[in-house]
Structures are given as structure tokens and as C-alpha cells.
Amino acid sequence: MLGVLPTGWPTIGSMTSKLISTIRNLRYRKARRRRGLGVLDGVRLVEEAIDANLVIRGAVVADDADTGERIQSIIHRLESASLPLERIGRTEFDEIIQTETSQGILAVVEQTSTNVSDIEIGAGGLGLALDAVQDPGNVGTMIRSAHALGASAVFLLSGTADLWNPKVLRAAMGSSFKLPVAVADHVEFLGWKMSHEVEVVAGDVGGIPIDGFGKRSTPRVLIVSNEGAGISPEIQNVVDERIGIPIVDDAESLNVATAAGILMHELLKGRHK
Numbered sequence: 001m002l003g004v005l006p007t008g009w010p011t012i013g014s015m016t017s018k019l020i021s022t023i024r025n026l027r028y029r030k031a032r033r034r035r036g037l038g039v040l041d042g043v044r045l046v047e048e049a050i051d052a053n054l055v056i057r058g059a060v061v062a063d064d065a066d067t068g069e070r071i072q073s074i075i076h077r078l079e080s081a082s083l084p085l086e087r088i089g090r091t092e093f094d095e096i097i098q099t100e101t102s103q104g105i106l107a108v109v110e111q112t113s114t115n116v117s118d119i120e121i122g123a124g125g126l127g128l129a130l131d132a133v134q135d136p137g138n139v140g141t142m143i144r145s146a147h148a149l150g151a152s153a154v155f156l157l158s159g160t161a162d163l164w165n166p167k168v169l170r171a172a173m174g175s176s177f178k179l180p181v182a183v184a185d186h187v188e189f190l191g192w193k194m195s196h197e198v199e200v201v202a203g204d205v206g207g208i209p210i211d212g213f214g215k216r217s218t219p220r221v222l223i224v225s226n227e228g229a230g231i232s233p234e235i236q237n238v239v240d241e242r243i244g245i246p247i248v249d250d251a252e253s254l255n256v257a258t259a260a261g262i263l264m265h266e267l268l269k270g271r272h273k
Contacts, residue, residue: 048174065104132159140171
């Protein structure tokens with residue numbers, strides 16, 4: 001049996017509340033950066049944000065949303081913290097979130113990130129750096145893969161999709177709240193590299209086959225880039241090795257997120273045994 005939304009919630013009809021206006025504004029990267037806020041869409045992301053103790057500014061639920069146990073639990077936790085909760089019609093909800101398959105719940109949260117100077121990669125560890133990877137789905141998928149495979153951190157370098165882009169957040173499925181993710185320009189990343197004893201390896205179709213790349217105890221950072229443009233000139237100067245994935249002759253090169261997952265798996269193989 002479906003639960004019932006709490007009575008007494010503000011119902012937003014043709015009026016636009018401050019919270020709804022904020023959500024509309026946060027569609028734009030400049031607005032997200034200026035305000036330091038992001039929008040999380042869906043039960044899983046809102047749950048992960050609460051569990052990660054992110055600062056939540058408010059939440060919105062569609063009036064026809066499935067109010068089963070998980071959504072009721074979210075509602076209870078947010079109400080217990082006296083946070084703004086609004087109920088709106090499904091049509092307006094879909095218009096503000098612009099997601100075809102939304103579960104009917106979203107939250108506005110304060111952005112968090114890790115300062116690049118705080119990133120540490122231990123012996124045998126691996127960081128992942130994304131250089132001008134523009135597709136948000138790929139960026140989120142690689143953050144999720146890095147977390148799942150045991151990488152130490154992710155660097156989002158210049159030209160890479162915004163960490164708080166809704167598509168990045170959905171693809172990462174909460175991993176961006178659990179794994180250190182640092183947003184850095186090339187100068188900041190190069191400064192970090194110079195102050196740390198790390199080996200920089202770049203994903204490259206013409207590189208050393210990954211299955212022949214020896215295991216090492218030195219901390220590493222794997223850099224993957226925009227499939228069309230390749231690694232930025234500034235970064236190429238600090239690459240120690242180039243590694244690739246052997247594929248059959250008549251196949252197209254792998255999607256960057258797929259390639260990164262394979263390379264990370266091989267570079268971290270045996271670390272958790």
C-alpha cells in the first residue's frame with residue numbers, strides 16, 4: 001500500500017516559490033558555481049546525500065510520486081531537520097527537473113569538493129584524472145567506476161564537465177559523495193604532481209598494452225582525455241608512460257568511460273586481495 005504525503009505541506013500551483021526558482025536557476029553551470037548549490041534528482045541520490053551529511057537547503061516531491069517506504073523515510077529525515085519541503089504537481093515537477101524518468105523527488109544541496117592539495121595517493125594506489133572530458137554521462141560513470149574499483153581520488157581537470165551537472169550526479173550514483181573528487185586547472189594539477197612522488201600514466205590506443213604493464217608500488221595517476229582532442233599539451237609534458245588496451249584490428253576505439261574502467265581494473269588488480 002502506498003504511503004500518504006504529510007498533510008500541511010505547501011502546495012505550489014501557479015505560484016513559483018523561492019525554492020522552485022532556485023532549482024530552475026541551477027540548470028546553468030554559472031549559476032551552480034556562483035551559488036555553490038546543486039540539484040539531486042531521485043531517491044538514491046537524495047538518500048546518499050543525507051547519509052553523506054551534505055547540507056540540504058530544501059526538497060520537492062511530485063504529488064503523484066510513489067510514497068513507499070524509502071521516500072517516506074527521506075521525508076521523515078528531512079522533516080526532522082526542519083528543512084523546507086514542497087509538494088507540486090507532476091507537470092511542474094517534470095518541467096523544472098527536465099528528466100523523463102524522474103522518481104518525483106529532488107533536493108537542493110550545498111556543493112562539496114576536495115581541495116587538490118588535500119589529495120593523497122598511497123603506495124600501490126591510483127588516482128584518475130579526466131582531462132577535458134566533456135560528456136557528463138562519461139564523467140559520472142568514471143567517478144562511479146573509480147570508487148567501485150578502489151581508486152584513491154578523481155581529478156576533474158580543465159574542460160571537463162561540471163561535477164554538479166545533474167547528468168554527472170545521476171551517472172555517479174552517489175560515488176561523488178564518497179570518493180575524494182578535486183576540481184583543478186592544469187596549473188593546480190601540475191603543482192600537485194610536482195609535490196608528490198607519483199607516476200603519471202596516460203590512456204593511449206598506441207601505448208604499452210596494459211596486460212604487459214608491470215605491477216609497481218609507486219602511486220600512480222591515470223589520465224584519460226577527450227576522445228577527439230587527446231591529452232592537453234600542458235599535461236603531455238608530465239606523462240611518464242602511455243598504456244593502451246589491445247583490441248581487434250577492425251574495431252573502433254573504446255568509449256573513454258569503458259577504457260578507463262578497464263585500465264583502472266588492471267592497474268589496481270590484486271591490490272585488495
